[in-house]
Amino acid sequence: MSERTVIPFGPQHPVLPEPIHLDLVMEDERVVQAIPQLGFIHRGLERLVKTRDYMHFVYVTERICGICSFGHSYGYSQTIERLMGIEVPMRAEYLRVIWFELSRIHSHLLWMGLAADSFGYENLFYQCWRLRERVLDIFEKTTGGRVILSACNVGGVNYDIDNSELAGISQIIQKLKRDAKPLIKALVKDRSIKDRLVGSGYLSQEDAVKLSIVGPFARASGVEEDIRMFGVGGYGELAEFKPQTSTQGDNYARVAVRCNELLQSCDIICEMIDKIPDGPICEKPKGNPPEAQGIGRVEQPRGEVVYYVKGNGTRFLERFRIRTPTSQNVAGMVQLLQGCELSEVPLNILTIDPCISCTER
Amino acid sequence: MSGTSKSPWIIHYDGSSCNGCDIEVLACLTPMYDVERFGVINTGNPKHADVFLITGAVNERNIGVVKQIYSQMLEPKVVVACGACACSGGIFHDCYNVIGGVDKAIPVDVYVPGCAVRPEALIDAVVAGLGALEEKRAALELASSYEAKELAKAAEQERLAEAASQPLLEEPAKTEEQTDIDINADEEPGE
Known part of the structure; x- marks a missing residue:
């Protein structure tokens, strides 16, 4: 047996936009064990429910994570609405889905760029990020913010989008879909990318279920689960929804699943814009959250997020808790890293699309 | 203007930020804003960097990392605090694990407001930081001229x-x- 060395990886590392520390126990070039250490971004924001009332807390949930910002405010609002029995106007539900799917497109394009950079395609990284700016332009035109939107609120949404503007958005998205196809072709069909991705970082369906992996990571291993298919909120209005899955379970499958989801999100936005009804956009909540517990689930770009809230009859919540996708997926990541080579480590970390800010809060 | 100010190399570290400012820092480097045309290059090595962009507040866990990156950078160096959290702790100022703005750990030269910070503001801040870099360089040069x-x-x-x-x-x-x-x-x- 050769000698073992421990290589510290992170928290400041060129491939990682966020700090996570890994102790890689190496035997020559092979990783024997990966020990993750978290806590660099822990702020303790769940406790802020004690000092911010349930309406103001929407702005805190938006800042749990800048990439999935809209998704967190959507999930929290949905949970509170269910707890208080608020009926959300249909137009607001449609607008929420449109913004949520737009943030999925921006998140997946961001990830595709970072992944391309990690396997040495710098130009592809720039092209993906250039396309992403179009989505951010839509955000800026409709809400005023590029990253933090402040669009979703308990009871509905804060901004309406004119029907004429919606038609424009539909055109932009259709053009974006056409322009994304060459990038997707490069990611999925290019021979040298395939050589680097196919077969590396394999996770079986059995392991994915055992470790409760969620999101595209699980769907790439053949687990057919996506919260959107239960038709909660605006998703119930879709003609059909089928989760994008693959059975290969390797890095290539994860890239392919996210590429398909990007195209699917474009279709969902266009369908919602075609069907959107007229009407009010917000139902103002009356009173305080009752003394009860509520739970809500949302399919974020990275996977299922579970929200738990507990009210106590006052305007401050008793407890707020989130279970984020990366806290589940880190277990899978550690499994992928065991037995891989050092040169594959950045790619294996990136293909699970870690979001450390959500995880540590 | 010295060579460094014409091509400043930056290093970016995510303190306890929500990613919002981080993706805007990255957006500056990509084709829409493309700061590389001004010679700004992102590097992962503290020894190569002139400008330290830090997002998010400091907490008990990362204050050591922030100080370490700062001490590894060579003189002259400039620190830019990007976003409301890095300036003062922002919306998280009263969280139990947040110590406060970046200036609680290291000296800050430029403060950039915004939640999330806008790329235009960030480019402006790096340019303002170059002024500070030039002053520090002049002081250093005088001492070694x-x-x-x-x-x-x-x-x-x-x-x-x-x-x-x-x-x-x-x-x-x-x-x-x-x-x-x-x-x-x-x-x-x-x-």
């Missing part, structure tokens, strides 16, 4: 000459006295 070295050398020689002229009068006297005492001391037991 040729004239300064010559002046220091002349002053040193003067001091040496002064020091040499004074002890020459005193030291032989001391040694004579000492030798006298020594001789006497040696002779006394002999006699």
